[in-house]
Amino acid sequence: MPNFNLGESIPLDTAHAVSVSLPTWSANVGYEEGEDWVVSRMTTGYPRFFIHRSIEAFANELVAKFGTKGCRAMLFPTKQIASRCVNFIRAKAPPSVVGNLEAIHLVLDATNPPSGSPQASLCPDISAVICSQEAWPYAKQYWQHTGDGVSSRRAEFCHGLFRDGLLRLDEATPTSPVPAATTQKSCRGPRRYQRPMSLDGGEKTSMPSNASPVGRGTDVAGSEVQETSQFLEERFGRNLDLSFVEPAKSAIRRRIAGALSNSKHELATSPFPEMESNTRGIVNLREDDVYLFPCGMNAIFNAHRALLGARGSMKSINFGFPYVDTLKILEKFGPGAVFFGHASESDLDSLEASLKSGERFLALFCEFPGNPLLTCPNLARIRRLADTYDFAVVVDETIGTFANVNVLPFADIVVSSLTKIFSGDCNVMGGSAIFNPNGRYYAALKAVAQKDFEDTYWSEDAIFMERNSRDFASRIDRINANAEAICNVLRADPLIKKVYYPRYNESRPNYDTCKLPDGGYGGLVSVTFHDRSHAVAFYDAIDTAKGPSLGTNFTLTSPYVILAHYQELDWAAGFGVDPDLIRISVGLEETEQIKDVFKSALAAAAAEARTDSK
Structure with a gap:
């Protein structure tokens, strides 16, 4: 097994790693307490809780150039998202701390490139919300809850463009223009950046009204689009070929729909032919019913936004003990939420009583299974209640995975964190949402998406995700088998208080309702001990x-x-979640090898127990 020191990236020496080593119990507590002996040694962290060093470096440089002393900046991929963050801070923060609040927007080229061009695929724009230290906690709340922040790979790429003088302030930005010395910097790039612009007080070149956006000859603006696209292709292509971006995203969407076999021939075919079948059990499911997001929480956030846009402002239901930010989204970005923390039949009885009394809701959000107790809600009953009392159902299938369970027939929207088992390599973030084409709100949701959806999934991330996920289906069988083997080791030990796993939980019948014929019970196991020590x-x-x-x-x-x-x-303890619970995400190791690892750790716990008894 690898030996990870405190604060090292997991995987080791990985610039965009998703995890960080906290190798002792005291290190986890020290991290939560903000103790320097832990925090100062962290090279990275989970991306929605730890601001990546690449993002931080770019943010600091933007503050130095455009902000005032003592300010901080949070980076976002688009102007619209930055504006949402500004509105959130103004709504949540005391008026006294929002005086210096502003958003700036940096763009590569003002010309709108044709759809499908390399420039359109890459879209190397970036926005920043600059605020005071007092307003910073509210900006960080927005960033953490929504998952709307920039990818570390996007920040790294855009920071390079900025340093080379190739990103400039958007002309619509209310901040002072970029100094002429920056925009006129001599560099290897499009001619647009090597001559005066309207932003510099020079004369702006306009495209003739009858010119083609990709024209030649005297069509100056069109040639600039081509030139800029070629420049981006060359610059980006040092690492990855831009022409792969759209096929990669298409392959990811089809894989999520269960309609791509991953054969070399199929992956080499671009564009892909029409989807003819899928493993989701929805015959009319199309690729454009699958939406990609920069992380799983952003998929949940945008599912909630889409439902508010489609159905109006109503409270939602958080059903089951939630992943930490799901409940925060429902509480802070709308009229609020009702929380049922056990996901039990008794909770469904209470919900049904509220519905019968006339209470109405926007949607019910749940996980299948839940995290960390692996409890499975009764989706069949939830679907019946939703059909009777007119609310949407949003199911997070991250832990179950669509290789083990099929929850789409019970849901209006299925969300997932692709960062997890879909990727597996722990080096890229991603999220997805599927609109069920047979759902009651499908047409309204598609209309909202047509108007508001922004594809902010960074191109490099998409290419990494496509590569990582090619063997997703084949990895599941080994992980399922290893998880069951570990459960058997843990369940046989007298020091163990309880093992949480869908196969052994009381809610197993609910899991089995959605379990695929060849599916297993997943790769996540939680365990509690009789004694904290x-x-x-x-x-x-x-x-x-x-x-x-x-x-x-x-x-x-x-x-x-x-x-x-x-x-x-x-x-958390009030909902049966033991504060000393240990969660195990099971990997691809040889089964006997990983069993021995757990037996050795249990032996250490037994030695501690013998010491305690003396």
Whole structure:
């Protein structure tokens, strides 16, 4: 097993790693307490909780150039998203701290490139919300909850363009123009950046009204689009070929729909032929019913936004113990939410009573299974209630994965974090949402998406995700088998209080309703011990990678509740979530090898138990 030191990236030496090593119980507590001995050694962190060094470096440079002393900047991929962040800060922060709040927008070229060109695919624009230190916590709330922040790869690429003088302030930006010395910097790039622009006080060249956007000869603006596209292709192509971007996104969408076999012939065919079949059980599902996002939480956030746009402002239901930010989204970005924390039949009885009394809701959001207790809600009953009382159903299938379960027939929208087992390599973020074409709100949701959806999934990330996910289906069988083997080891040990796994939970019938004939019970296991000291000894001793995230190709262990709910441990305990719970994301190791790893860690816990008894 790899030996990860405190603060190292997981995987090792990976610039855009998704996890970070917290190898001891005390290191996890120290991280939550903000202790310097932990935080100062962290080279990276989970991307929605730790601002990547590449993003931070670019943000600091933008503040130095466009901000004032003491300000900070949060980076976003588009002007619209930055504006949403500004509106959130103004709505949530005290009026006294929003005085210096502003958004700036940096663009490569003002000309609108034709759809499908390399420039359109890359879209190397970036926006920043610059605010005071007092307003910063509110900007960070927006960034964490929504997943709307920039990808570290986007920040890295755009930072390079900025340093080369190839990004300029959007002409519509209310901030002062970029100094002429910056925009006229001599560099290898489009001629547009090597002569005065209207922004510099020079004469602006306009496209004739009858000119083709990709014309030649005297069509100056059209040639500039071609030139800029060629420049981007050459610059971007040092690492990845831009022509792969749209086929990669198409392949990801089809893979999520269950309509791509991953054969070399099929992947080489671009554009892909019409989808003829899929594994989702929805015959009329199309590729354009699948939407890609920069991370899973952003898929949830945008599903919520789409439903508010399609159905109007109503409270939602968070059904089951939630991943930390799902409930925050429903509470902070709309009229609020009703929370049913156990996902039990009793909770459904209470919900049904509220519905019968006349209460109405926008949507019910749930996970299948839930995190970290792996409880599965009764989707069949939820679907019947939704049809009777007119609310949407949004199911997060991240943990179950569509290789094991099929939840789309029960849902209006299915969301997933592609960062997890779909990718497996722990080096790229991604998220998805599927609109069920047979859902009651499908037409309204598609109309909202047609108007508001922005494809902010960064091109490099999409290419990495496509490559990582090619063997997704074949990895699941090994992970399912390893998880069951680990469960057998844990369930046989007298120090263990409870093992949480869909196969052994009381809600197994609900899981089996959605389980595919060849599916298993997934790669996530949670465990509690009778004594906290035994849990600590087990965690400190276990020879796996230890850090946040799940669904990695290697086994990854975490004291999940400490990391996710440190400020609300009593609240979590009220829903049966033990503060000392350890969550295990099972990987692809040889089965006997990973069993031995767990037996050794249990032996360390047993030694601690013997010490305690003396």
